[in-house]
Amino acid sequence: MGEVFDIELFRSALRLATPLALAAMGGILSERSGVVNIGLEGQMLMGAFVGWAAAVALGSGWLGVLCGVAAGMLLGFLHALLTQRFRADHVVSGMAVNLLSAGLTVFLLRRFFERPPGASGVPNWGLEWLQPIPLLGGLLSNQSPFVMLMLILPFALHALLYHTVWGLRVRAAGESARKSRLAGIGVVAIRYRCVMLSGALAALAGTYLSLSQLNVFTEGMSAGKGFIALAAVIFGRWTPLGATAAALGFGFLDALQQRLQGETLFGVRVPSEVLLSLPYLLTIVALAGLVGRSIPPQDLGKQEEGE
């Protein structure tokens, strides 16, 4: 029993939470500006593929990350174009992004790579000087740079959203496009930027999967993580810190589930499927208002009305 909750469990929880938290930050940016982005899943997958492919071609993990992020940004641009310029329904457009990514990555993978080679990934940071610090040293030394980023980014985003002029405009655009426009805010421009950044962050999460966790791309490797990230956004009430906490919680459940394969917890054998489904169940609980009300931005997913 004692050996279930060791430091390695928490280290792995951090690693598993990283893609969720990074993509969730993207989800927050997009949704706070008023655009539903269920395309996080597809953007993550595309980021994973392009990042890995570019790393293989260019021989550098970091260059791969850069290319992956650019690809995610492009998908974000597509989503913004469809929803803002052509006024497509946000969910439909997001689904289109997901389907496009799922199909395109498989097609390109089979067309260009007979047997997917390993890429030169992004190496972990040793950070040996952290070692002597109890707990922190154990948790953070020799982890991926992405993990560090995941721990810093929420604070940066929090500062951006709540303490800068731009953040206020983003929140206003998500609450009421019409009123924001009357107040002199370029709502559409803000939404374009937010959705593109959202795609970039989701893709960054994807490159973590293919260049830091595994160093190889496998078909459909995002495996629903984009949707769990979206759940973390809702669970965290559309706030960066809340969503990160939710992502860490989901990551912990995932780590626990992997650890408990075939083992018992407090004398009970818990099927891993139950733990795997917990993020979704918890999201339903959050949406039902059982842990305080989770209220989305008021104009989320609405088309701007003409005068």
Added chain:
Amino acid sequence: MNDSRPVVVHMEDICKRFGAVQANNHISLSVRQGTIHAIVGENGAGKTTLMNVLYGVFPPDSGTVSLYGQPVRFRSPAEALQAGVGMVSQHYALIPRLSVLENLMLGGEGASLAPLPRAQVLARAQELAKVIGLQADWDAPAGALSVSQQQKVEILKLLLRDARVLIFDEPTAVLPPADAEAFFALLHRFTEEGRTVLLVTHKLQEVLGHADEVTVLRAGEVVATMPVREAPGAEPQIDARTLARLIVGEGGVLPEEELLLGKRLDDKPRLRVEGLVVPPIRSRAGLKAVSFEVYPGEVFGVAGVDGSGQAELIDALVGLAPPTQGRIWLNDEDITCAPPSARLRKGVRYIAEDRHLRGAILGWSVAENAALGLHRQGGFGSALSLSFARMKEFAQRIIARFAVRAPAADAPFSALSGGNQQKVVVGRALMETPVLLIAGQPTRGLDAASTRAVHHAIREACRQGAAALVVSFDLDELLTLCDRIGVLFDGRLVDIVEGERRRREEIGALMVGAVKGGGA
């Protein structure tokens, strides 16, 4: 005339068309510095469109705007604000879930990634708040403020940007009388400071009482521009009748002056409310043990400052909010817990105070909205079929009877101007005599002719045997329309006035809790 004062705003030959509607047709307008320039006209005359053009909400199809003699072409409200032109629109533009301070900082200057100028804005806002008499919790969500406070925050927002030209679109539509007077005192103060005010209104008394010049619009064109008074504070040179005649044109309907009193048709109450308690929805107080009766043939008015429990009363009566205590009887039948559909079936009709939120679905056609809510009993079809022909026919009857300006019965509802939308909502409730009519601000935003039409329709329904309950923040409306007026204060019905006591001052004092009523 004050010809010495320079022209600040000059609009020349403005045209603007929305689909089939020519909203502005070659309109020219000159506004002099330091004046209150009123713009009046019926619904759909093009007032709001013209102001939106000036504020850069949308560009004109043709025509030019100049400011202080310089031609300008605002592509967005941001550019207008930058040039010193600000507008307080009819539906206030504050974002309810952002704090008061955040709303004030919104749209301000400053580089994107600069930190929010909290301290500076707060300091200046506090200073300006003293001037305009605003007391507010700066960190409270703007939606929690009363309408009067929200309006002041809007004004504050324009003053923070040092707007020199202030546009107000129907500013007193939802203000209680005392606050409206304070508002005009503020306007005079602004003009003394050299600011220029454009006042869109349909209340002629406001024009005669406060404006320096007036421009009358009718069907998208300027009918007349004339001075109202020689100098600020002087007596008006024109009278209400002349102005009203200009607004409606030859053969138009003038606003009513007569009272519309009815008589009780039966001594058995149609609606009986006893000890009703409703938890707060949009007020602090909610409804606390309210009891009253409404009889067939009479119009029962509910007066009170916004947020005194009106929303809770209406919601309980139409079945949207369950009361925690008390009973509601309709013709001796207990409907306290009946759902809205059951009440509709029993002949209860509802005119919502906010047609966008509750009265209509903007994306639907006029005909579909005309049938909305009546789909079960209006003969429009069954669960498995829907007769669009009958819905259209019903809509056409509403259009004809209430003189709705609509291109066609199957035109999109959103293509109608606000006043015409409201007429459809009112017509839907009154085409067939209801058993009980619940009306929340039925004439909000309507012009004189439409207001009169709605009042007469309510009266006529009561003559035919309906009982009506009308909630309004406009005391004049209640005094014109209602036989008895109940006054809500802090969730209690403090008094019901009728006969001799139906006076402005008496009700005004009850509304703010200055006198304790006899209780009811």
